[in-house]
Amino acid sequence: MAQDQPLLAVQVALRKCFPVVEEQQALWQSTLQGCSSLLSSLSSLAEQLQAAQNLRFEDVPALRPFPELQERLRRKQLEAGDIVLDKLAERLATLLKVRDTVSSHVERVFQTYEQHSAALDVDAVLQPSVVSPSVADMLEWLQDIDRHYRRSYLKRKYLLSSIHWGDLASIQALPNAWDQISEDECQTLVSDILVSVSFFLEEPGSCAVSGDLGPCSGAALSAVSK
Numbered sequence: 001m002a003q004d005q006p007l008l009a010v011q012v013a014l015r016k017c018f019p020v021v022e023e024q025q026a027l028w029q030s031t032l033q034g035c036s037s038l039l040s041s042l043s044s045l046a047e048q049l050q051a052a053q054n055l056r057f058e059d060v061p062a063l064r065p066f067p068e069l070q071e072r073l074r075r076k077q078l079e080a081g082d083i084v085l086d087k088l089a090e091r092l093a094t095l096l097k098v099r100d101t102v103s104s105h106v107e108r109v110f111q112t113y114e115q116h117s118a119a120l121d122v123d124a125v126l127q128p129s130v131v132s133p134s135v136a137d138m139l140e141w142l143q144d145i146d147r148h149y150r151r152s153y154l155k156r157k158y159l160l161s162s163i164h165w166g167d168l169a170s171i172q173a174l175p176n177a178w179d180q181i182s183e184d185e186c187q188t189l190v191s192d193i194l195v196s197v198s199f200f201l202e203e204p205g206s207c208a209v210s211g212d213l214g215p216c217s218g219a220a221l222s223a224v225s226k
Helices: 002-054 069-119 122-126 135-161 168-172 174-184 189-196 198-202
Strands: none
Touching: 002 069, 002 122, 002 135, 002 168, 002 174, 002 189, 002 198, 069 135, 122 135, 135 174, 135 189, 168 174, 189 198
């Protein structure tokens, strides 16, 4: 039994990590949805700003007595936009927290693996069971998950950091640009992996699970820049 202890230690670490991933994935998805709604609001504000800029207030008889109206309207629209930007910054901070939380838990798993690597039986690490993927597969999937969150966060952070009121056309296009990031990713990566390890998580004494339900591989994410 002593020779099984290193493998069991890694399995325990894996069983602690995947539930955290599931919890953080739910937070990630809800935050992305919140961002989509805010970006739609920001896009609408940009359209309103553009329309106000294109309107010659002096050519509208009813507006001539109010020469400062156009500038006042612009200030109010920009103030409303800044409120939306503040909310987006909060959502981005949540995405960063998800990324860091997942990364720290994945790191702990690999620290456990490194601590026991000299005593681990290679065949046992590579061998799946009828209900569970191999430990090697699960370690690789955790790397894929970590990479996914890191790359996705960076692309979204870059997009939001490019916002400035001098480019209203780009602001109007933000919802599509945001959705495109998701379309370029393997959107089912995390959920597929969680399905694949579900039996492993339910069987505390098992070695690891069947590898038939393979999630998107790391190669599927290679198109996403770091």
